[in-house]
Structures are given as C-alpha cells and as structure tokens.
Amino acid sequence: MEPATDDDELIHRLHRLGELKPAAVETERALERVRRSLTELSPVAAVVVGKPRALGWWIAAAVCLGLAVPLAWLALGPSPAHAGFDDIRAAMQARRSVACRQVRRIEGRPDETSRWLMFGDHRFRIDLGGGSYAVVDGARRRFLRVDAQAQEATLFDDGRPPPDNLYEALKDLPQGVAAQQLPQKRIDGRNVVGFTVSVEGRIATVWADPVARLPVQIQTDEQNAEGQFVSVTIDEFEFEKKLNPDLFSFGPPAGFAFTSIGLDELRGRWERPIPGSNPPLIESLTVEGDHDIYLLRRTDGTLVRKLSARVHLERVGDVAIYNRDEIQLVEGNSPPGGVPKTQSFIYKFDQKGLCEVSGLLHGRDSFRPRIATIRWVGPGKRDDRPSADESIADKPRAPSDDPDLRRDLEQMQGRWERIGRNAQGEVTWRMEKLVKGNQETRTVTDPHGRVLEQQTVRFRLEKHGPVRVFNFFERMNDVGDGAGLNFEVDFSYLYRIDGTTLLEAPGLFEKRPSYQTNPVVYIWARSEPRNAEKTANTPP
Amino acid sequence: MSSDPQGLLHILEFHGQQIYALLTRLTLRAGVADDLLQELFLKLHTSTGLARAENQTAYVFRAAIHLAFDWRRRRRETESLQHEPPTGTGSSPMDRLIAAEEFEQVVGAMQDLSELTRECLVLRFLQQQEYHEIAGQLGKTEHQVRALCHKGLDQLRSILAIAAGAARESEPKGMGD
Numbered sequence: 001m002e003p004a005t006d007d008d009e010l011i012h013r014l015h016r017l018g019e020l021k022p023a024a025v026e027t028e029r030a031l032e033r034v035r036r037s038l039t040e041l042s043p044v045a046a047v048v049v050g051k052p053r054a055l056g057w058w059i060a061a062a063v064c065l066g067l068a069v070p071l072a073w074l075a076l077g078p079s080p081a082h083a084g085f086d087d088i089r090a091a092m093q094a095r096r097s098v099a100c101r102q103v104r105r106i107e108g109r110p111d112e113t114s115r116w117l118m119f120g121d122h123r124f125r126i127d128l129g130g131g132s133y134a135v136v137d138g139a140r141r142r143f144l145r146v147d148a149q150a151q152e153a154t155l156f157d158d159g160r161p162p163p164d165n166l167y168e169a170l171k172d173l174p175q176g177v178a179a180q181q182l183p184q185k186r187i188d189g190r191n192v193v194g195f196t197v198s199v200e201g202r203i204a205t206v207w208a209d210p211v212a213r214l215p216v217q218i219q220t221d222e223q224n225a226e227g228q229f230v231s232v233t234i235d236e237f238e239f240e241k242k243l244n245p246d247l248f249s250f251g252p253p254a255g256f257a258f259t260s261i262g263l264d265e266l267r268g269r270w271e272r273p274i275p276g277s278n279p280p281l282i283e284s285l286t287v288e289g290d291h292d293i294y295l296l297r298r299t300d301g302t303l304v305r306k307l308s309a310r311v312h313l314e315r316v317g318d319v320a321i322y323n324r325d326e327i328q329l330v331e332g333n334s335p336p337g338g339v340p341k342t343q344s345f346i347y348k349f350d351q352k353g354l355c356e357v358s359g360l361l362h363g364r365d366s367f368r369p370r371i372a373t374i375r376w377v378g379p380g381k382r383d384d385r386p387s388a389d390e391s392i393a394d395k396p397r398a399p400s401d402d403p404d405l406r407r408d409l410e411q412m413q414g415r416w417e418r419i420g421r422n423a424q425g426e427v428t429w430r431m432e433k434l435v436k437g438n439q440e441t442r443t444v445t446d447p448h449g450r451v452l453e454q455q456t457v458r459f460r461l462e463k464h465g466p467v468r469v470f471n472f473f474e475r476m477n478d479v480g481d482g483a484g485l486n487f488e489v490d491f492s493y494l495y496r497i498d499g500t501t502l503l504e505a506p507g508l509f510e511k512r513p514s515y516q517t518n519p520v521v522y523i524w525a526r527s528e529p530r531n532a533e534k535t536a537n538t539p540p
Numbered sequence: 541m542s543s544d545p546q547g548l549l550h551i552l553e554f555h556g557q558q559i560y561a562l563l564t565r566l567t568l569r570a571g572v573a574d575d576l577l578q579e580l581f582l583k584l585h586t587s588t589g590l591a592r593a594e595n596q597t598a599y600v601f602r603a604a605i606h607l608a609f610d611w612r613r614r615r616r617e618t619e620s621l622q623h624e625p626p627t628g629t630g631s632s633p634m635d636r637l638i639a640a641e642e643f644e645q646v647v648g649a650m651q652d653l654s655e656l657t658r659e660c661l662v663l664r665f666l667q668q669q670e671y672h673e674i675a676g677q678l679g680k681t682e683h684q685v686r687a688l689c690h691k692g693l694d695q696l697r698s699i700l701a702i703a704a705g706a707a708r709e710s711e712p713k714g715m716g717d
Binding site: 010015026033231 | 545564568570574577585586589606613642643647656661
C-alpha cells in the first residue's frame with residue numbers, strides 16, 4: 001500500500017480518520033466502566049451527578065458486587081479485602097533490600113530509565129546506564145555521583161538534597177496515613193489492589209499484590225513548571241535480593257578524577273582575633289571529618305575553652321548553613337549560660353576568607369549571643385570545587401500565605417531608618433524606608449534633609465525553613481540617577497524582623513542575585529510615623 | 541490536590557464520548573481505548589494537574605492524546621505482545637482492513653513528531669477544531685498553530701515517504717533475484 005504522497009491525500013486521510021467513530025455500544029460500555037470506577041471512589045457522587053440510568057446501574061452494581069466480592073475473595077486467597085495501604089507500607093518496611101526499575105517520562109524527551117538498588121538503611125544506588133551511577137546515603141544526606149563517560153566522581157556532602165527516592169518516601173510514611181483505595185485492576189495478568197496516597201507534596205498511585213502485599217507498580221503524574229507532563233513509574237520489583245555491599249561504596253572507582261563538595265571545603269583550621277577583647281583573645285575552629293573543635297585562648301596561649309561538636313551542613317533557600325550538635329565541653333570553662341545543645345550560622349566564602357553570619361536564622365540557636373558578621377582566616381576556599389548544578393534555588397513561583405510571612409509583612413509596615421555618621425559622630429546621611437503593603441520606598445537624604453535619591457520597589461517575602469528572604473522587583477527611580485525610569489530588577493536579601501529592629505543581609509546567597517556580593521548585615525530601626533500618618537491611623 | 545470524582549463525572553458525561561472517540565482514533569483499537577479511558581480518569585483523579593489547569597477540558601483532551609501516544613510508544617517496545625487488530629471503516633472486511641492499515645501508518649508516523657506539533661494535528665484534523673480554538677487551548681497564537689500544522693503535515697509526509705521506501709526495499713524479490 002502506498003502512503004500519502006501529497007498534502008491533499010494526507011489531509012484527506014486525516015479527515016477520514018477524524019470521522020472514525022466507535023460503535024455506540026462500545027462507547028457506552030467504556031463510559032459505564034469509568035463511571036463505575038469513579039463512583040467507587042465516591043459513591044455519593046453517582047447519585048448527585050449521574051444521569052437517571054446511574055441509579056439503575058447502582059442497584060445492578062450492588063447486586064454484582066454482592067456476588068463478585070465473595071468470588072474475588074475466594075479467588076485471591078488470604079484476606080485481600082483487608083490489604084489496606086498500611087499493610088502494604090508495613091510489608092515494604094519488613095523487606096530489607098529492594099531492586100526495581102524507574103522510568104521517568106517527560107513529553108517531548110526520551111524516556112529516562114534507571115535501575116535502583118536499595119539496601120534498606122536509606123542507602124541506595126541508582127544505575128543510570130552506560131556505567132554511570134549514584135550512591136546515596138539518605139540518612140546523612142550525602143551522595144556520590146559517578147560519570148563513567150567523563151571518568152569523574154563527585155561526592156556531595158554539603159547538605160544539598162539527594163535525589164528523590166519515591167519508594168523510600170512511601171515506605172517511611174507514618175502508620176495510618178490517609179490513602180484512598182482504587183478499583184482493582186490487572187497488571188501483567190495478575191490482580192492488583194490500588195491506593196492513592198500523598199507523599200512529599202505529590203500524589204502517588206501504588207498498585208500492590210493483594211497476597212504478598214508488596215508493590216507491583218508505583219506511579220506519579222505531575223506537570224512541571226513548563227507545563228509538561230512528567231510521569232514516574234517504578235516497577236519490576238525484586239524483594240530481598242542479595243546485594244553486594246561494595247555497590248554502595250562512597251569510594252570513587254579506580255582511576256577516576258575525584259572531587260568532594262561539602263565539609264571538605266571547610267576542612268582545616270580557621271582562626272580570628274576577637275576585636276576589643278581584654279585580655280586579647282583568639283578563637284579557632286578546626287573542621288575534620290564530620291566534627292569540629294572550637295578553641296578559645298588568650299594570645300599567650302592560655303586555653304579558655306575547648307568545645308567539640310558534630311557538624312551538619314545544610315543548604316536551604318540558596319543559603320549555606322553550618323549546624324553544630326552533640327556539643328561537648330572538652331576542656332576549660334563552660335561558656336556563659338552553659339554548653340548549648342545546638343548552634344547554627346550562615347556561612348559563605350568571600351574574597352577575604354570564610355564569613356560567618358549569626359543571628360539571622362529563625363528557630364535556631366545562634367553561634368553568638370548577638371547578631372554578628374565574622375570573618376575567619378584559614379585555608380581558604382578550594383578553587384577546584386565545581387559549581388552546584390541546582391537551578392537558582394528554591395524561589396517559589398506563587399506568593400505564600402504562610403502565617404509567619406503574614407506576620408513579618410504586618411510588622412514591616414511603616415517607616416524604618418538608618419543613619420550614617422562620621423568618626424566624630426556627626427550625621428552624614430540618613431536613609432529611610434517606608435513600607436506600604438508590598439511596596440517599599442527608600443529615600444536617602446543629606447544631613448540637611450535634602451533628598452538625594454528615592455526609589456520605589458515592589459517586593460514579596462519568602463520562607464525557606466529557618467531562612468527568610470526579601471525579594472524585590474519593578475524598581476522606579478523617583479529622585480536621583482535615572483529619575484522617572486522603571487527598571488526590571490530581581491534582587492533578594494535575607495531579613496529578620498522583631499518589631500523594632502529589621503535586619504537586612506545581602507550577599508549571602510550562593511547563586512541568587514543580591515544587590516551586594518559580599519555578606520553584610522544592615523540594621524534598621526523603627527522610626528516614628530509622621531504627623532499625617534499618625535492622624536490617618538487615628539480612629540475617628 | 542487530586543480532582544474529586546464528582547467533577548470527573550461531569551467531565552465524563554459532557555466529554556466522555558468525544559474523548560473515547562479520540563482514543564479510538566489514536567489507538568485504532570476499541571479495547572485499548574476502553575482501557576485508556578479508564579486509566580485517563582484514574583490519572584486525572586490522582587494527579588494535581590487538572591485542578592490547577594486554567595482550561596480543564598483542554599487539559600483532559602491533551603492528557604488523552606499524551607496517554608494514547610504513550611501507549612503507542614510502549615507498544616512499539618513490546619510489539620509482539622499486541623494481538624487486537626486495528627479498527628478501520630468501510631463496507632467490506634477488505635475495505636476496513638485497508639482503511640485500518642492506512643490509519644495505522646498515519647497515526648504511527650505521528651509518533652515521530654514533537655508533542656506540540658502532534659497535538660496541533662490531532663486537534664485540527666482528528667478533532668476538527670478551528671485554529672483559534674486550538675490556539676486558546678495550547679496557549680499559542682492562531683498564526684503559530686497554523687504554522688505548526690503546516691510544518692507537521694510536511695514532516696508527516698516525509699516520514700510516510702521514508703517508511704514507504706523502506707517497505708519497498710524489504711519486499712521479497714522475485715524468483716532468481
């Protein structure tokens with residue numbers, strides 16, 4: 001048979017295909033089957049929505065179910081009707097090792113197929129094909145990526161999220177988690193029971209063997225930010241497969257170039273004199289393995305305090321966080337207020353060394369008793385560290401209605417002030433910001449009150465765990481350079497607000513654009529509202 | 541969150557026949573279309589996409605097209621497992637077989653088009669929608685949709701011509717060749 005050779009023939013053929021109609025009886029049978037499935041998911045809906053025939057079907061279905069359920073029970077064996085999602089989850093937890101296949105489909109792209117081996121203690125290996133693989137320790141949030149083609153191995157130990165493991169996430173769901181049962185179906189010739197369950201912000205469909213109570217197929221379907229359909233299917237399960245522990249080694253293959261990202265970049269001794277201390281003090285932080293040693297001593301070498309701690313790095317909201325726990329006093333005096341249980345600070349490498357910023361994180365104990373921007377001098381940042389391959393981190397696409405952010409926004413409303421002074425304490429400039437809703441106007445004046453610059457921006461607030469971000473855009477220059485012009489900007493900084501003080505900290509992101517490169521913390525104080533504002537705010 | 545069954549029943553009542561017909565045209569197998577229709581609605585129930593979609597009807601039809609071509613892709617990988625013969629139209633069994641084979645060639649060739657081009661062709665020629673309707677559904681301009689359809693037809697013609705050439709080369713030669 002010859003195919004179409006010109007457009008007319010092709011279009012004609014397409015039109016004829018468009019005229020192809022299934023038989024009415026087949027259509028009705030197919031629709032009825034879906035109706036039945038949907039009404040099983042929500043029996044009330046059948047009465048509310050269905051056409052009059054749905055009631056008749058409902059009676060017929062009830063009769064059929066009356067016969068079908070006992071028959072299915074006999075056919076399937078031990079209590080399949082009782083195989084709820086909790087049973088599936090419990091059976092998954094009882095199995096130590098699992099091997100399976102994962103296929104990720106994105107429309108318009110070739111399928112990505114990988115083989116997964118799970119060792120049962122949150123360690124797993126993903127074989128990506130062509131000899132490339134990843135080994136993940138989910139509990140310690142570290143992973144090794146091996147690129148066979150480039151002959152490179154990279155160990156990520158800097159707290160960035162390891163690859164998602166949908167199977168483990170399902171297995172770790174709490175007992176009694178809400179799951180919706182689906183109508184039974186057949187996969188590869190065997191009956192399976194199905195459930196939908198919410199896991200880590202996605203909805204997963206789990207099809208399981210009703211007797212073994214173990215998954216046969218797991219699936220998620222989502223649309224990504226570009227509106228493409230993304231489906232992930234996990235199948236070809238093998239449980240309790242004997243796995244060679246060497247497959248889960250974090251050592252790089254022989255002959256491969258090896259890079260370690262994370263604690264490795266902090267490894268070594270960092271030191272700084274404490275300005276203004278009397279007697280003069282020097283503090284040092286030595287990072288080795290996953291622990292550190294903090295030393296406080298006098299310049300004559302007398303030890304004041306020695307603390308040890310376990311270090312856990314974290315990367316959230318495009319900000320690197322240094323967390324210490326299991327803190328112990330090894331030698332010397334206990335710090336004022338006793339030995340803290342945990343301490344956290346934001347860190348960033350800059351041209352001068354390692355910068356520590358304390359006092360900006362929400363819900364974390366600071367490393368310092370007050371807000372501090374501290375520079376440590378030490379081994380410096382490794383230049384061979386490859387850049388992180390994440391997209392610009394974590395910027396939410398939609399405005400948040402988080403109660404913390406609502407409270408922050410309320411507290412931000414009104415006037416804030418910073419004043420610049422010279423060495424003699426004389427005022428050299430004043431900067432004021434006026435926040436109204438999600439708009440901020442920043443005005444710089446000279447000591448005589450003349451306006452030098454004025455800019456207005458729109459902004460939104462973001463929350464990423466303990467990190468709060470002020471993201472501003474659409475800048476209008478009212479006075480000064482470029483007055484009357486609008487600028488498309490997208491800058492962010494970290495903030496923290498406590499009602500009377502507003503901290504503004506640009507320059508702390510790894511990749512996200514900020515209006516300053518190096519870390520700094522500006523402190524804004526609440527200023528008095530103007531008379532007109534007082535009047536406006538006074539109830540009649 | 542997932543779509544509620546009541547909303548899906550509404551979609552089924554209003555658009556179910558068209559969706560089933562579309563699935564039949566794209567799979568050319570009534571039994572497969574039957575399975576895919578159920579799978580489509582289960583997916584719509586469990587995924588969050590429908591609830592977020594601005595045009596829910598367009599979303600459902602696009603999801604159906606995606607599902608049908610996904611089935612074709614899987615089928616191509618496991619060709620030997622398929623037994624149900626394709627469905628055609630025509631008065632005699634031979635006519636139906638010829639029509640089915642023609643359709644199979646066209647729909648099979650569509651697999652090699654980009655997702656967007658394929659959607660444009662399906663909505664235009666198989667669903668017989670107007671260009672401006674398709675443009676609204678796909679978030680494109682009418683001009684872009686026309687261009688995509690034109691390009692798609694060109695590509696389809698090339699694919700079919702190549703397939704025909706390959707088929708001629710693989711035909712058994714005469715005695716003594």
